[in-house]
Amino acid sequence: MTSDTHAAIWAKLENAKPQTLEQLFAQDDNRLAKLSQRIEFQIPDHGTNGMLLDWSKTHLDDALLDTFEELTDAAGFDAAREALFSGGIINPTEGRPATHGAMRGSGTEGDVEEGNALLARMGMLVNAIHDGALGEVKHLIHIGIGGSALGPDLAVDALTRDLQLVDVHVVSNIDGLALEQAFAGCDPATTLIAVASKTFTTTETMTNASSALKWLSENGVTDPSGRVIALTANPEKAVEWGVDETRILPFPESVGGRYSLWSSIGFPVALAVGMEDFTAMLAGAHAIDKHFRESAGRANGPLLAAYADQYYSRIRGCQTRAVFAYDERLALLPDYLQQLEMESNGKSVTAEGEPVNGETAAITWGGVGTDAQHAVFQLLHQGTRLVPVDFIASIAPGDELDPAHHKALLTNCFAQGAALMAGGNMSADGKDPARAFPGDRPSATFLVDDLDAAMLGALIAFHEHRTFANAVLMGINPFDQFGVELGKKMAKDIDSGEGQFDPSTSALMKAAGLV
């Protein structure tokens, strides 16, 4: 894409006359049909499931969609997507492909074969543990951070509300309190430790792993390293650290940390829910890969979502986007999406190293409904900042209580989207400014049939592709994360006491007794 073409298309988007949501609905009887779609998939033994996506309460209209489709072509989206699925070097700064899709059956024949073999190896270990091959196993402490923790934590939390075959504790923070809390909930004699690290060098993870082994040994476990399972793309390091090769579950270097749930990093999920549900999660993700690969322009759900993201971030200047799941099972989704979107697209330069000609990733935040309504929704309804919101809800309830609970959950979800859009004044005379709601505030809704393992996989894959689509439209590489390195280096320098620090940092080090 030449920068002139790029700039001209962005100028066209910027110059489009903004219309209110009310006007957009009034002008087009077909608006709902045009901006909503159902993505349906069938998973063997799990039946049919689907998600209804509704973008009609966003400001996208025919003209904007036409221009975004122009931008899609100019940005070389088709070629980039093809490169993603065919093992092209889509991560140029690290000279790598991004093969997370192959871990769930979407990629080159060779990559998919490798993914299947790694999955089969993990399945054998998971089934052997369930069958007692490692003695009685009641608990797993999964130690990892960032992409080696957030996906497993989300999936275990979402999928084990009814049944958990092994009690899983995910520990990421180097703050010893996190590990102590996990120890308090586990019996050392029946606990396994999973050390999850792509590099097997991350300070937090390796420090926590050593402390976990010490805890086992101090509590009567005679062979602590025999209780460790390593999940890594660096098996040599794991062997060096003392893990037996038979208990190393490797994954390819080309699978990025925040895209690694589908690989052996998903081991705690498989151990907690069983291989059948883990495989269903992969199948749900695969169904979305297929949709993303085969649909064009506005008919492509993740791409359409990226159009809205780009519109609000770059045209309307929104600094954040919020995600509210009206489902307790997705309580950890905002945390997961924060890493996925902000570590992938929080960049200032293009893949070619040129400055990006506009804002990049918005700040992702969110929570669960209805809790968030009683905490942060005030700002969404009456604050001065415009925040595009995603709502996510399931038609089938996750609970077995009186159906009144689920009915109220869905009612509230739909009411919030409607209220944000409609606005109004709640005072008796309709004139009190404190009770005025400006309205015209955008939202999108994901309404899924049933939030089972397959649907969770589908929702996560949808957001991976949405992130990728955003990156392509902005011309940036979503698969590196050099922005995390400087802080790591500074921490090492502070730890070693070497180097010169600014007066503020030096004073803090002194006050804390670090020097």
Ligand code: F6P
């Ligand atoms: O510091 C950022 C990061 O590299 C993330 O991208 C990654 O998910 C996390 O650290 C953990 O890395 P590893 O899996 O190598 O321990």
